[in-house]
Ligand SMILES: Nc1ncnc2c1ncn2[C@@H]1O[C@@H]2COP(=O)(O)O[C@H]3[C@@H](O)[C@H](n4cnc5c(N)ncnc54)O[C@@H]3COP(=O)(O)O[C@H]2[C@H]1O
């Protein structure tokens with residue numbers, strides 16, 4: 001077809017030349033006749049021919065130019081092939097004007113029946129806006145197909161490349177990636193060993209049935225590798241479905257076991273996000289360990305490139321009935337103390353009475369081994385009541401040389417010194433991080449649920465989230481060390497008030513062991529009345545708490561949020577107390593108080609009854625704590641913004657739980 005057009009053009013062009021020649025010839029002939037014969041009529045004829053031919057000549061030029069324009073349609077014809085090539089290659093073009101109105105689209109879009117000429121580009125595909133900012137390539141969805149879009153600002157053109165097949169392949173590849181999981185049943189051995197044979201068989205069969213059915217319904221491979229423990233293998237596609245179902249297996253399992261009159265829960269650790277099988281396995285087993293240290297009844301998912309995700313954790317840790325662990329820890333700790341030259345004890349920044357009480361408690365335990373011991377205290381980082389108590393200690397000569405500042409500790413610490421860290425496990429919360437770095441031998445004794453951040457390679461870790469307070473854990477150890485620990489009545493009283501603080505005066509997180517430790521402290525001369533007095537508030541502080549409580553409003557059902565004024569600075573204990581008080585109101589299941597605690601820090605104090613896991617909510621905001629008592633600190637933010645973020649975090653938590 002193109003050749004035909006070309007041949008035609010050539011013919012026309014030679015015809016034009018012949019014509020032009022003929023016209024010129026006519027003028028020459030008529031003019032020479034007139035010159036020879038010199039007749040008037042011939043003169044008029046010559047003029048006429050001249051005019052006529054000029055006009056015809058003009059017409060020819062005009063037609064020739066039309067013909068040349070016609071040769072544009074030739075290149076258009078060429079474009080047809082190009083157009084086919086572009087369609088074949090899945091490439092589309094969109095031209096737009098200065099106002100970003102679409103002025104022209106290439107054949108690919110026409111072939112897809114997309115009629116957008118005249119439409120505003122960003123009205124058609126709002127996400128393309130980013131191409132005019134800083135993004136190079138953007139993936140868009142057009143009539144169910146995926147296109148990569150690229151913008152050429154200069155030529156006002158959007159290039160589109162159809163990548164549907166590629167994306168489908170990529171999705172398929174991702175979905176096929178392998179995930180590994182470990183499932184263990186919490187309380188399995190204890191439960192089985194406490195029931196008769198018939199019941200035991202019944203429990204085992206229900207357990208297996210529920211877990212195996214869940215696995216096979218979801219298309220996973222499952223193998224039991226020892227009693228109460230399973231290994232699962234599945235892919236990302238299945239993983240997504242499990243996330244969608246929010247791991248409802250946790251609840252289903254609990255329910256089925258409850259029908260048999262027993263309490264058992266599942267702990268599941270999952271590894272994903274890497275193609276190296278060894279890494280997957282490690283991720284899964286460390287995820288499983290995380291669920292243990294957070295009290296079980298939950299799923300932890302560790303990916304090689306993503307933050308840890310948690311599901312479940314809807315029951316508070318139940319107390320372990322055996323105290324075997326406390327005995328083993330007491331013996332190991334004794335050994336470590338014996339071989340150390342001297343010992344330093346360090347609580348958390350902004351020390352409260354549990355931090356101070358447990359420091360005193362462990363210092364006295366060390367002393368019973370006749371070892372030199374010091375407690376690190378930062379006078380600039382003490383909670384108000386604790387500061388009062390510290391000044392009482394400082395006046396008491398029985399405590400001479402016991403307390404040291406962080407600077408003194410860092411100077412004096414020796415190679416063979418032992419550092420015992422109490423009431424926290426995150427280095428960022430430690431009174432002195434330098435001391436952590438300078439000591440090789442470290443012991444961590446804490447009752448907080450484990451977060452991701454953890455003190456580097458301790459020799460011994462005693463993490464017991466089911467305990468009410470660090471003090472409770474330490475008092476328990478006294479029964480299992482070979483030496484007799486001697487407390488002054490002031491030690492015992494401070495330790496008692498530490499337990500009061502951490503249990504919201506025995507209202508939260510109390511178990512049998514909490515009362516046993518409290519009773520033991522009383523036996524060791526704790527003055528209970530004075531312990532309460534340590535916590536008494538001044539009039540000003542009571543008013544402060546009352547004022548913040550006034551701002552409380554209801555969020556969702558059963559949740560109260562209170563917030564202080566943005567330009568007032570409060571002690572974080574004031575926030576804690578406000579939340580404590582709100583929780584005492586009937587039907588309130590969780591209480592949050594937001595307030596500024598330093599120039600650039602907003603803190604949130606969270607409290608709950610057993611139904612809502614505030615630790616998880618605070619974790620979503622970078623904090624942590626316990627199931628029913630947690631907190632977080634936010635930098636460079638206003639109270640108002642913090643409130644929005646808190647509401648979002650609560651919503652996310654409730655959604656994850658399917659509410
Ligand atoms: N960024 C973070 N990452 C991980 N965990 C974080 C965290 N920020 C805070 N937490 C933990 O959350 C728990 C709740 O803190 P909150 O300040 O509300 O409440 C604290 C404290 O403010 C409050 N408190 C201290 N002295 C008090 C007193 N005299 N009267 C009443 N409450 C007091 O008692 C609670 C003591 O709880 P506990 O130390 O066992 O555990 C604390 C704290 O260690």
Ligand SMILES: [Mn+2]
Pocket residue numbers: 354355423469470502
């Ligand atoms: Mn504590």
